[in-house]
Amino acid sequence: MRPRNEAKENAIRSIALEIIAKEGLENLSMQKLAKAANISPRTIYIKYESKDDLLIKLFINDVLGAYEQAVLKDFNEDIDFVNGVQQLWNNAFAYLTANRHAFALIQYGKSSPLLNNAFKKENIIQGQFFAPVHRFLEAQVKAGTIRNLPQDVHRALLFSPLLDLVNEYFDHAERPVQIITQAVLKECCEAVTKGMMKP
Amino acid sequence: MRPRNEAKENAIRSIALEIIAKEGLENLSMQKLAKAANISPRTIYIKYESKDDLLIKLFINDVLGAYEQAVLKDFNEDIDFVNGVQQLWNNAFAYLTANRHAFALIQYGKSSPLLNNAFKKENIIQGQFFAPVHRFLEAQVKAGTIRNLPQDVHRALLFSPLLDLVNEYFDHAERPVQIITQAVLKECCEAVTKGMMKP
DNA sequence: ATAATAAGTAAATGAACATTTACTTATCTT
DNA sequence: AAGATAAGTAAATGTTCATTTACTTATTAT
Numbered sequence A, B: 001m002r003p004r005n006e007a008k009e010n011a012i013r014s015i016a017l018e019i020i021a022k023e024g025l026e027n028l029s030m031q032k033l034a035k036a037a038n039i040s041p042r043t044i045y046i047k048y049e050s051k052d053d054l055l056i057k058l059f060i061n062d063v064l065g066a067y068e069q070a071v072l073k074d075f076n077e078d079i080d081f082v083n084g085v086q087q088l089w090n091n092a093f094a095y096l097t098a099n100r101h102a103f104a105l106i107q108y109g110k111s112s113p114l115l116n117n118a119f120k121k122e123n124i125i126q127g128q129f130f131a132p133v134h135r136f137l138e139a140q141v142k143a144g145t146i147r148n149l150p151q152d153v154h155r156a157l158l159f160s161p162l163l164d165l166v167n168e169y170f171d172h173a174e175r176p177v178q179i180i181t182q183a184v185l186k187e188c189c190e191a192v193t194k195g196m197m198k199p
Numbered sequence C: 001a002t003a004a005t006a007a008g009t010a011a012a013t014g015a016a017c018a019t020t021t022a023c024t025t026a027t028c029t030t
Numbered sequence D: 001a002a003g004a005t006a007a008g009t010a011a012a013t014g015t016t017c018a019t020t021t022a023c024t025t026a027t028t029a030t
Helices: A006-023 A030-037 A041-047 A051-071 A081-098 A100-111 A113-125 A131-142 A151-168 A182-196 B006-023 B030-037 B041-047 B051-071 B081-098 B100-111 B113-125 B131-142 B151-168 B182-196
Strands: none
Touching (some): A006 A030, A051 A081, A081 A131, A100 A113, A100 B100, A131 A151, A182 B182, B006 B041, B006 B051, B006 B100, B030 B041, B051 B081, B081 B131, B081 B151, B100 B113, B131 B151
């Protein structure tokens, strides 16, 4: 039996992300992808059932999976609130700015019904993404450190300003992210943290 | 001369938004739109130069324009920070939940290069969207009420949690937004406000 | 060495795409 | 009432789409 060429599989994924980031999800086609990856369209179908299957696996396994891992790196749920949030922010910022093509697909996950529904399904079946973060926040609520609000609200307060900032400076034309200084990032994180804490 | 049928123009716009919200931007086609609006594809081209032209005008003029107007309704720049933010939040929340199809396109404005670039161009040429909000924030910085951070950072801190919350409960399957209670919304707004204020 | 077999290719399939052509219709001006 | 004309339609254009068919190739187990 002829073995799989893993390099080709990786090329499919990374080039798909690149096309999505540069031209948009609406301009990704199987033939364009195959041509850019220097393979036959049929090869993609050996590895993925359909275009939707490719997009969903790319989103859930490659992008969200890697993002989650990066965010949770060295994160200890038992740390205090302020330092815990700071670590999560630093981890997320480092990953997102170093993986801008992946970030583009994360953004599409909020707009595209296909990806959004896939995420919700995965979140229910496989257990929540970012479970340690949710446990961390729950413990902070119990300890009376932060406001008593639903999980989703905490998640929105905690991460959405960071994603929005990164998006602001990611202009689809591949300009480098350089405008967010460490000082600004830190103060921004401080603002988010302070707001979430009990008055 | 035969006059324009404005009802048809409105149908094009509202049905385009509906398709984008329900099936995604990547699944909107001119033929599908024409069929759903009960018109000939050619009619769309009387009113819009191309598909891109339609999408950009829909995004900039219809959706963002109306959103801006709604957010700024009865907003007085000279109000105090806490009450000003609360009014902006209430206005934005009311508009977004009442216009979910428009909201879907707003979300795509953060992912799609076509829309994102159109927004940036418009922001430069026509003057900033939400200028009164920017002046309001600038005045608050000068008065020492809030932290001294770049405009974009303020904007991210102020609005992105709200958009994220609305998105969370807008599931592309047309379920009603009912989980965000007024109490939660108010406390969330309070958190955002408090975080932005000078320590 | 060679048979077995999955990985891979080139080219084709029919459907759907954005846009246009050739024509008809409704309304305004006269 | 009739002519001018832009709005509108039905059907076609050539292109690109997702996916498949028919075939070739590289590798492993024998």
